[in-house]
Every structure is written in structure tokens, then in C-alpha cells.
Amino acid sequence: MKHLAVSHPTGVELNLQRQTNGSEPWHSWYRYPKLGVALVYYDYHNPVLGRSYAATTYINKSFLRTPRHEVNFRIGTGLAYFSNPFNLETNHKNTIVSSRLNATMQMRLEYDVAVAEHLGLLVGLGLNHYSNGATTKPNFGINLPTVFVGFNYHQQRPFVPTTVPADDTPADLGHNFLNLSTSLGFKQRSPIDRQKYLVHSVSVLGGRRVGRKSNLLVGLEGFYDRSLIQEQRDTARNADTLPDVKKAGVLVGHELLFGRLAVVTHLGFYIYNPYKSNKFYYERIGLKYHVTDRLFGAVDLKVHRGSADVIEWKVGVKL
Template sequence: MAFRVMMIRFGVLLAGLLARASLANVQAQTTPELLTRNRPPLVVGAYAQGSFIVAHTPAVKHLAVSHPTGVEVNLQRQTNGAAPWHAWYRYPKVGLALVYYDYHNPVLGQSYAASVYINKSFWRTQRQEVSFRIGTGVGYFPVRFDQAVNHKNVIISSRLNATIQTRIEYDVALSEQLGLLLGIGLNHYSNGATTKPNFGINLPTVLLGLNYHQQRPLRPLATPPAPAPTDLGRNFLNLSTSLGWKQRNETDPRHYLVNSVTLAVGRRVNRKSNLIAGLEGFYDRSLQAQLRDTARTNEQLPDVKKAGAYVGHELLFGRLAFVSHLGFYLYNPYKSNSFYYERLGLKYHFTERIFGNIDLKVHRGAADVIEWRLGVKL
């Protein structure tokens, strides 16, 4: 479970950044060191994938017996310095991938996924390149858990799931524009505990395929980073509220509302980082149902509301930020979970003042709820 949620962290929180980067209208800055065209060059790929299912908990051992196979097609573009964060992160590639898997098991069926990703080269010559890729998106499973007809599928309980992909890739030139790609990676699918059971599926993967390079070889951009942001060293206040829904367990089909309010103070400490600390209150209505199931009729029930304090960091990519928090409950009459919590997510500023988040709140490595947040910066 901890491993599964660790993979959710890497992705539930990069989706907005990568989607914006991959779909943005990138206006090329013609730079002789990198570009010979008006737009940054493209790379188009098609790969075959072979995998196996990790039995990360005893509950899924009966499903970890097949060897899924899949195919992927993708399109990626080289960043070129049109946005300041391109230079801060040394000009990675951003891309869009479509992935199909056949699990060769009627209990699991097939899956279809679309994801956006960032691909960072860390070794490159004229003919070879080694890079690290991480991405996230949405996966669709036509076959899912059903208590009446498919109760063995404890891995996937909803048709829509988050997907997270990480991999190491090695590309070697076969010709001026065609490259052979070899890779090893990990694909993960889960719904973040929105619907249960939710053990998720982890797929260690070997890849083999071809890349078509519109322009190769490429040399690093010589453009220096943009000037320091105008808000560097300034303090700010954030006031926000969030909503989420969660299922208590597979025997209770209802989805319960979870909401919170947060007041935080932060400071921009450099180009890439904000430091932040805050106070917040939570109201999880699924805990009321849980109490009613276990309490005696004449027993006074404890308050299910909670309050906490947290410290955190925001990794900045223009208007987007990768958010990580560590919090501790200060008011917690009903001890339904650990005394601390973690939160990871994506934050996007719609305007200078208004922002939104998609966050995953976690207790001891187990997903608690996906929070949809709206706030104002003061």
C-alpha cells in the first residue's frame, strides 16, 4: 500500500504541469545552437511493452499470475526557453503518450491510458541519449470490481483511474533521424481511494521500439536563465477551502463528503521554491458513519472534526507548483488515523490572486482523499 501511494505522489501532482507544458503554444526563439526550424523539434515514438503484476499485498496474489503486454505511441517536443522555467530545469522535453495494455486475464481485461510527461536527458552524445521520464494521466478500465459478477478484481474498482509512469530510456541512432529505444520502467494505476477496494496495479515494464527525430543531434541551448522573479523574498498569505469524496469500504456504496479550510503563510525563497506553513480544519463525514457502526446506542460519540498545522514546500514552474506538505493533528478527538498526515498535489494560479489545487492527502502511506481546492493569495 505504501509503495502504491508513493507512486501516486509522483503523479497525481505533476499532471497539471505536464499538461500545460505539452499543450502550450510554444513560440520558438530561433537559437543556432539548438534549432534549425521556427518551432522546437518533435520526436515521435512507438514501443512494445512487456510486464508482470507486482503482488504488493497478499490480497492481490491471485491476480499476479499473468504477464500483461502493451503498446505505446507518443509525441514529445523539446522546450526552447520560451518560458523561464525551461532554462531553470535545463530544457527538458514534454510529451503526450497513449498506452494500451492487455492483462491476459478476464478478471482484469484491458486498459487504455493517456498521459502527459516530462523527459529529462542526463547523458547525450551525437548518436546516443539516456534520459529519465515521469508522467501522469488518466486510465480507463472497461472491466472493474463488481460484488456480484467480478468480486475477485480487488485491484481496480472504478473505470477511471489515475496513471503514473516512470522510466529510464536509452535511445541510439540507427540513421540520421531514426533511433532504437530500449527502456525499463514502472506503470501504476489507482483511483486514490475514491472507490474501494483500491489496491491498485503496479507493472514493471521492459520497452523496445523506435523513435523518429525531426532534428538530430541537438546541442544544449546557450540562452541564460531569465532574470529573477519580481516577488523573490516576499511573504504572502493563502486562504483556501477544499472538497473531496470518498467511499468508506466496498460494502457501503455511498460516497461521503470531505471538506477543509486552510490559512497559510508563505515566502518565495528562490526562482524554484516557496516555503509555506499553515493551520487547517477538516470535516470527514465518512467518520460519522464509521462511528455509528461501532458505537453503542447510548454512547456519546466523539467529535469527528479535526484541526492541524503543517509545513510545506512548493516547487515552481511558472504558474504551476508541485506541492508537498507534512502536517500534525492538534485537535483529533476521534483517533481514526495516525497523528500526522501528508499531502502532495498540483497548484495552479489562474490569476495573480486566484489559485486551484488537486491534492492527495495520505495517512501512513495509505491514500485518504483527493482534495479539490480553491483559494486566494493575499
């Protein structure tokens, strides 16, 4: 990738954020974070990479807050559009972005100091990541370490909570539950094979709410990746004795709770894996949202040793 790391990208970002006020119990659990949306533009100063345009949603948590100073950590996710993705005929050198539409993740540490009643000077360090989750290949993705400077307009400073809950203990604290879910995803094997293959999974997870912010999980799941069938046919000498491509695994996991929203992290180990196309373990990170107390949806990224395997679109029920 040295032929692509020949410039210093520059960008502009516009943010709109809203201060949580205690109207939901989880606001006080995280010391009243800000919720926001950002529009992010980057020029890579490289004709192979072109430009990117992204929209993200994020949460911004304060670690230090005084009438004049704030130190915040922010994390967000969204979608990005790239102007010049990989094309086998016209842009074959762009081996890190193969589709116009990509997922993005943003992390940053920022310092805000008041320079006027409503105006703050903003400086900090950040990291922007772009990837399509192996939906299209090649997909090495882009990581952009950034130094930024800007200004914040504060409608209210210093912040004073308007609502302080009397009892914010969750009703289901210490309770067990069962999650049943299924997911679909699509992936491409290689830049040559342009077909999208279906990946399917089913999960049975038991969990327990162990704190205001946390659920712990353990369970079983099964996978059926149809791209592995074609991979076998391309390499096998005898098509009559191909091993089973279905897989089963056990996992442990954690959910970081923000009301109906949760940030999901899993670590799994394959216990049935006849066709060893990958390592014996896998990781997952995602976002889960409860539409009702029973029904939920999720978007997860399944990873093998730091390399994206598939984006899973999941639906399930909590019992």
C-alpha cells in the same frame, strides 16, 4: 492478492513530445526538458483485470545529452480507463481496481541512442501506477514495473536552444506570500456501503520563494470527513457520546515550480483529532496551477501512511 498476480501484462505506448526552447525562464532552469502526452494500453492477460487505456501528460528531463545519446527521466500523470473493474456480483475477485476511471502516475528512466539521422532506439525501465484515490473501494491499486523498447523520431537532433534568457531571476525571489484555499472530495467507506461521502477542508498557508524552482510552506488546515460519522455509528455502543470527527493539522510543504504549474508535497501532523481513525500524520502530493497571479486551482491526493484517503479538488487565492 496472489490470485491476481498470475500473468505478465504487455502493452503498447504512443508518445508525442515537444522540446522546450527557452521561451519561458523555467525551461533553462531544468536544462530544456521535453513536454509530452502519451497514450498507454495494457492487456493484463487475466480475465479478472481485463485491459486498461490511459492518457497522460508528462515532463521528460535529460541528465545526459550528446549528438547521439540521451539519458532521460520522465514523470507524468493522467487518467486511465479499466475494462473490468470490481463488481460485488459479477467480478468480486478484482480487489485492486474498483472503478472504470482511475488516476495514473508514470515514471521511467530511458536511454535513447541514434541509429539514423532522425531515428533513435529507446530502451529503459518504468513504473506505472493506477488508483482511484479511495473514491471507490476496494482500492489497492496496481503497480506495474516495466521493461520497454521502442523508437523515437527526432525532428531536430542535436538540440540547440533557440532562446537563451539574459536574466532569468524571478521577480518574487525571497518574497513571502499567503495562500488561502478550500477543497472538496468524495470517498467511499467500503465495498458494501456504496454511498459517496463528502470530505471538506480549509487551509491557511504561509510561504516564501527560496529559489528559482522552490517555494517552502508552513500552515494550518482543518478537515471535515462525513464518512467518519457513519463509521462511528456502525461501531459505537452509545450514539450520544460520539467524539468529534473534525480534525485540524499543521503542515510543512514544498512546491517545485514550472512556471504557473507546481508539484506540491506536504507533510502534516494532526493537533486536534478526537476521533483517532488514522495515524497522527498525513502526506499529500498534488498539482497546482495558477490561473492568474492571485487565483489558483489544485488536485491533491491526501494519504495516510501510504494508503490513499481522498482526492481533494482545491481552489484558492494567493495574497
